[in-house]
Amino acid sequence: MTERQLLYKEAVAEAVAEEMARDSRVFIMGEDVGLHGGAFGATKGLFEEFGPGRVKDTPLTESVIVGAGVGAALTGMRPIVEVMYIDFMCMAMDSIVNQAAKVKYMFGGHATVPLTIRTAFGAGRGNAAQHSQSLETWFLNVPGLLVVMPSTPYDAKGLLKSAIRNDNPVIVIENKQLYNSKGYVPAEDYTVPIGKASVRKEGSDVTLIATSRMCQFAESAIEKLEKEGVSVEFIDPRTIKPLDMDTIAQSIAKTHRAVVVNEGPTTGGFSNEVSSKIMDQCFFDLDAPVIRVAAEDVPIPYNAILEAEVIPAEKDILQAVRKVLES
Amino acid sequence: MGRELEQEKLIFLYRLMVKIRLHEEAIKILFTQGKIGGTTHLCIGQEAVAAGVVSQLRPDDYVSSTHRGHGHMLAKGGELKPMLAEILGRADGYCKGKGGSMHIASIKLGNLGANGIVSGGLPIAVGSALSAQMRETDQVTVVSFGDGAANEGNTHESMNMASAWRLPVVFLFENNQYAVSTHTTRSMGGSMEKRAAGYDLPFVQVDGMDLEQVYFAAQDAIAHARAGKGPIVMQADTYRYEGHYYGDPMIYRTKEEIDSYRANDPIARVERILVERNIESEDHIEKIKADIQAEVDDAVSFAEASPQPAINSMFEDVYTEWQS
Numbered sequence: 281m282t283e284r285q286l287l288y289k290e291a292v293a294e295a296v297a298e299e300m301a302r303d304s305r306v307f308i309m310g311e312d313v314g315l316h317g318g319a320f321g322a323t324k325g326l327f328e329e330f331g332p333g334r335v336k337d338t339p340l341t342e343s344v345i346v347g348a349g350v351g352a353a354l355t356g357m358r359p360i361v362e363v364m365y366i367d368f369m370c371m372a373m374d375s376i377v378n379q380a381a382k383v384k385y386m387f388g389g390h391a392t393v394p395l396t397i398r399t400a401f402g403a404g405r406g407n408a409a410q411h412s413q414s415l416e417t418w419f420l421n422v423p424g425l426l427v428v429m430p431s432t433p434y435d436a437k438g439l440l441k442s443a444i445r446n447d448n449p450v451i452v453i454e455n456k457q458l459y460n461s462k463g464y465v466p467a468e469d470y471t472v473p474i475g476k477a478s479v480r481k482e483g484s485d486v487t488l489i490a491t492s493r494m495c496q497f498a499e500s501a502i503e504k505l506e507k508e509g510v511s512v513e514f515i516d517p518r519t520i521k522p523l524d525m526d527t528i529a530q531s532i533a534k535t536h537r538a539v540v541v542n543e544g545p546t547t548g549g550f551s552n553e554v555s556s557k558i559m560d561q562c563f564f565d566l567d568a569p570v571i572r573v574a575a576e577d578v579p580i581p582y583n584a585i586l587e588a589e590v591i592p593a594e595k596d597i598l599q600a601v602r603k604v605l606e607s
Numbered sequence: 608m609g610r611e612l613e614q615e616k617l618i619f620l621y622r623l624m625v626k627i628r629l630h631e632e633a634i635k636i637l638f639t640q641g642k643i644g645g646t647t648h649l650c651i652g653q654e655a656v657a658a659g660v661v662s663q664l665r666p667d668d669y670v671s672s673t674h675r676g677h678g679h680m681l682a683k684g685g686e687l688k689p690m691l692a693e694i695l696g697r698a699d700g701y702c703k704g705k706g707g708s709m710h711i712a713s714i715k716l717g718n719l720g721a722n723g724i725v726s727g728g729l730p731i732a733v734g735s736a737l738s739a740q741m742r743e744t745d746q747v748t749v750v751s752f753g754d755g756a757a758n759e760g761n762t763h764e765s766m767n768m769a770s771a772w773r774l775p776v777v778f779l780f781e782n783n784q785y786a787v788s789t790h791t792t793r794s795m796g797g798s799m800e801k802r803a804a805g806y807d808l809p810f811v812q813v814d815g816m817d818l819e820q821v822y823f824a825a826q827d828a829i830a831h832a833r834a835g836k837g838p839i840v841m842q843a844d845t846y847r848y849e850g851h852y853y854g855d856p857m858i859y860r861t862k863e864e865i866d867s868y869r870a871n872d873p874i875a876r877v878e879r880i881l882v883e884r885n886i887e888s889e890d891h892i893e894k895i896k897a898d899i900q901a902e903v904d905d906a907v908s909f910a911e912a913s914p915q916p917a918i919n920s921m922f923e924d925v926y927t928e929w930q931s
Contacts, residue, residue: 307741333741339771341764344730348768351734354719355669356742359734374761378724379731386710387720388703389924423925447927474929 284467288430289459291437292322292398296360298469299444300330303358306444309336310345310362310398319364320400320459342368346397347375350383350449353395360444366401366415366453380449381424395449396440402455402493402543403580403591412580412587414544416453416491420521420553426450426474427521431495433463435518438472446474455493477524479531483513486601487531489554490541491517494573494592498541501597510605520550528554529561536567539600543591546574568607571600610823614886620818621877623662624654625896627678628874629903630687631849634677634694634708637907638853643694647708648675652816652848655873656781657682659821660749660841663829669717669735671728671750673781674709675847676721679751684716687906697913704916705924719748725786726752726759729778733765736774736838747832749777755786758794763802766838770806773837777828778808780842781815787851788859803840815843816873819880 286294300306307330308323314337317324327335338345342363349361363369369376376397383391403412419427426448430436436454443450480495481502490498495516502512513531517523532538538558540551551572558570575591612620631649638647650657657678661670664683672679680690685701693700694708701711712720719735722728732750739746756762757780769776780799784791803810811828813820821843828839846868850857857865881887887895 339764339768341768343761344733344764344768347727347730347761347765348734348737351671351719351731351736351748352738352741353734354714354731355735355738357738374724374727375730379722379727383712383720384927385924386702386706387712387714387924388701388705390702391712391714391720392927426926446929448929 283464285462286433286465287459288433288436288454288461288463289320289322289324291433291465292440292454293324293326294465295437295440295444296323296326297329299441300326300334305356305358306360307334307336307357308360308362309338311338311340311364313337313362318362320456322454322459323362342371343375346372347379349395349397350375350380350393353393354383354391358394358444360396360398363397363399365411366399367410367413369399369415376425377422381422385424392447393449394447396443396452397449398440398452398454400454400456402457403587404457404493406582406584406587408582409579414542414575416520417544417548417550417553419451420550424449425521426519427453428474428519429453429492430518431458431492431516433461433465435472435478437465438470439474439518442471442474445471450474453492457493472518475519475522475524477515477517477519477527479513479527480516481512481514483511483535485511485535486537486539486604487513487515487528487535488539488541488597488601489515489517489528491520491550492543494541494543497592497594498597501594501601504598505601510601512601523554523557525557525561528558532558532562533565536565537604538570539573539597539604540570541573541592541597544575545577546572547577549574568604571604573597573600609819612819612822617877617881617886620658620662620822621881622895622899623658623682624818624874624877625899626687626903627654627657627681629899630677630681630690633691633903633907635853637695642911644696645707646852647694648851649849649853650675650678650847652868652873653781653783653845654678655818655821656779656815656843656845659818660779660825663822663825664717664747664749667717668746669719669732669748671719671732671735671748672721673728673751673753673756674721674723674725675753676711676751677708680711680713680718680721683718685711685713685718687903688909691906691910692913695910695913697910698916699913703920705920726756726761728752729756729761729765732776733769733774736769736776737772739775740772745833747775747777747829749779749829751779751781753786754782754784754791754795757799766803766806766808766840769838770808773835775832775835776838777825777832778838778840780840781845782842783845783847785851785859799840799842809839810842811839812842812844815845816868816871816876818873818877
């Protein structure tokens with residue numbers, strides 16, 4: 281029997297459909313999520329199945345899309361809101377940072393915000409500087425938020441279902457270049473826990489940690505490294521807030537070396553947070569400094585050749601792993 | 608000749624306005640005594656709006672409030688003791704001392720929160736109204752916003768979406784004329800009436816210092832929203848006697864200007880009505896005030912005696928626990 285294969289975007293739509301069928305309080309709203317099926321096709325079929333009452337096309341009003349999500353979540357609904365590009369989160373930052381993340385705490389706990397905020401990030405499509413960013417680290421700095429970044433169709437569905445069932449605001453950051461990637465997705469109900477990393481491959485020489493689309497680059501790099509006789513342990517954190525440091529620390533206790541990859545700019549990036557936590561918790565297990573692989577500190581350029589140079593590539597990962605093994 | 612409130616209602620609203628005023632006066636004293644940290648925004652002068660609009664809501668209706676929100680909370684059923692305890696940052700406060708004046712809220716009472724971000728409460732109100740619409744209830748959301756918020760994008764975007772989706776929202780524009788120090792003559796292009804028309808929203812404007820005008824306009828506005836006729840904008844022209852925050856030196860306006868509004872005090876106006884219509888004697892009005900003052904004093908004692916929050920409580924209520 282062949283495994284059931286779905287596209288990443290189909291896995292997203294399936295998660296939403298299943299949760300909407302399971303719980304009448306769940307609905308989805310955002311720009312073009314209805315008949316159009318979302319800018320990247322990740323809500324395709326929902327409008328036909330659930331109708332305009334629960335699959336709502338909104339005006340272009342990101343601040344209100346998220347803020348109304350907060351208001352609906354405070355009053356008995358479980359909204360899923362879509363912000364088309366992570367770049368557009370800039371238009372919704374107050375609703376995310378000052379409202380969604382804070383109300384429970386500010387109100388002394390007597391409020392819950394079961395809100396799922398879906399968005400898409402990443403370069404590689406020639407969309408230039410305002411439609412290609414990786415802004416996930418901004419949200420790491422905001423207590424009250426949970427942030428997940430699925431890299432496979434399996435995780436895209438399982439994490440989204442967990443997010444929808446979670447009583448906190450969860451930002452689900454999908455990758456535009458992964459929407460058409462294919463992978464195993466079981467037909468039966470399952471969830472992927474928030475806050476739990478996935479050890480995608482066991483190994484003994486070096487721990488390679490990568491998020492989202494960088495996992496694809498990491499996988500192809502690992503194939504080459506294995507041929508060279510390097511045994512790589514590959515971890516996809518899946519949830520970047522809170523970070524599953526137990527899994528990472530256990531791995532480093534075994535490998536003593538780590539390379540961390542993220543797509544966004546190097547300065548202030550996710551890899552910094554991971555490497556800093558490794559220093560805090562695993563310093564005496566390390567045989568070499570942690571190496572970060574991240575984008576150049578420049579905006580994403582339009583030109584495809586320049587764009588590919590700015591963000592990390594397989595060659596950068598190969599280089600980093602070889603270097604960490606040298607010391 | 609405007610519509611007149613029935614006696615019982617008038618007395619109820621008068622008492623509420625006095626309660627709001629004396630609550631705010633108590634805060635002034637506590638602030639002066641150095642017992643309140645941070646910033647406190649008082650609504651003295653604006654009591655007729657909070658009382659006249661918000662007290663008409665049903666317990667299951669919602670209000671989305673502002674940084675100047677003490678009056679809205681008291682009008683939505685908030686109690687003095689946890690209010691003042693919160694403002695003093697104590698464990699018995701509405702938010703366990705972690706929110707303070709700018710974040711007083713009670714989901715149970717339908718107050719979706721004061722809001723420290725000017726215009727931050729409008730999208731939330733759109734959401735609670737959407738929730739009511741989707742759950743097919745007839746709950747109404749009143750969202751208060753000032754002349755500062757009137758110029759924020761959130762306000763326009765919220766009016767637009769509420770109009771497009773015919774959501775049950777009363778947009779309560781409390782125009783106290785100053786955004787911190789900047790007068791509307793220098794900050795507002797056009798008028799709220801024209802802005803409301805731009806979103807195809809009905810508009811009503813009242814003297815916010817006149818309780819009866821406020822009350823009846825709000826009654827109609829709430830009924831409009833409850834009947835499923837969509838959102839409505841209500842402008843109440845009002846004035847805050849105190850500064851933007853308590854302690855504001857207020858160099859941007861004259862004493863004469865402030866006095867001219869004080870001469871038109873909304874509470875004194877209701878007192879005159881009570882006497883003129885032979886509802887209450889002047890003596891009894893003094894008695895009412897003294898009783899409420901005693902209530903406020905009692906709440907202040909309660910708040911001052913309330914314990915400081917446990918240090919470890921800073922880690923609580925960041926997240927709702929989940930199973931992983």
